[in-house]
Amino acid sequence: MNQLTIIVATDQQGGIGINNTLPWKLPEDLAHFKRMTTGHPIIMGRKTFDSIGRPLPKRRNIVITRNADWQHNGVEAVTSVAAAITLLDGVEGFVIGGAEIYRQSLALTSRLIITEIGQTFDCDAFFPAINREEWQETAREAHVSAVSGLPYALVTLQRKA
Template sequence: MSLTVVAAVTANGVIGRDNGMPWHLPEDLKRFRALTMGRPMVMGRRTFDSIGRPLPGRRTVVVTRDASWHHDGVEVVRSPAAALELLAGLDVVLAGGGELYRQLWDDVDVLEITHIDREIDGDTRLPPIDPDRWVETARDDRDGFSFVSYRRR
């Protein structure tokens, strides 16, 4: 199994505010689509609710402790471990949010990060990308942001 995080993060570590993204970067959304198309995605319930629907062309697994929660077109599991077990042997994208990133951070193999070159207030953060644990393998600098790939050391 390979586990890849695809996320956008500000200079101060923010990935979200009020269950949404406090920015709009069409190029980041296009990159997210390209990196996730055809791959199974795992996300927390709040992240799914912020999107509001399953994304076309991607198997979606939602992690929630709420036994009554369900949504057509997605698979529901009760824990991150259950999601990994369900998708064993596959190339999986971890699509958020912050709590799920924290719980699975030590299992992640690849980071596909859009670094936004400004600080934005928010209530959800990405775990730190420790250079002792991650090596940058590709970078594409743009106006105000960069697409950066990392591999675990």
């Protein structure tokens, strides 16, 4: 079975973005994201890919799109989460967004890596609510950004058996 992990940064109300961009500046989270995902396949929606603007290096980039004709150099395009999972070949894959892809992937995910930002931002995209009864928190590291002063925590949750 493939191991699917969701990696996401959220504000205090589950906000993940506005106008297809991040509403906060948190370079420490971007560095954490890079550390966690480098060397692994990453799965994202087409809008998330467009917001990044290019395939992320040292990662297999899998983009989910409703447009079966969509193509981009350095990217594997599929039309569903299930199709993306079949490309993982037994290795851990990271779902990196956006909101709809998170929603579709949540039930198939065994681990959540969440950067909980200790502030609320103006957001128009949100991470789906999770049932905390289904998850066990296995790690939490509290930090304050040296750049922005934002408090944040790096949290890992494992699906209960």
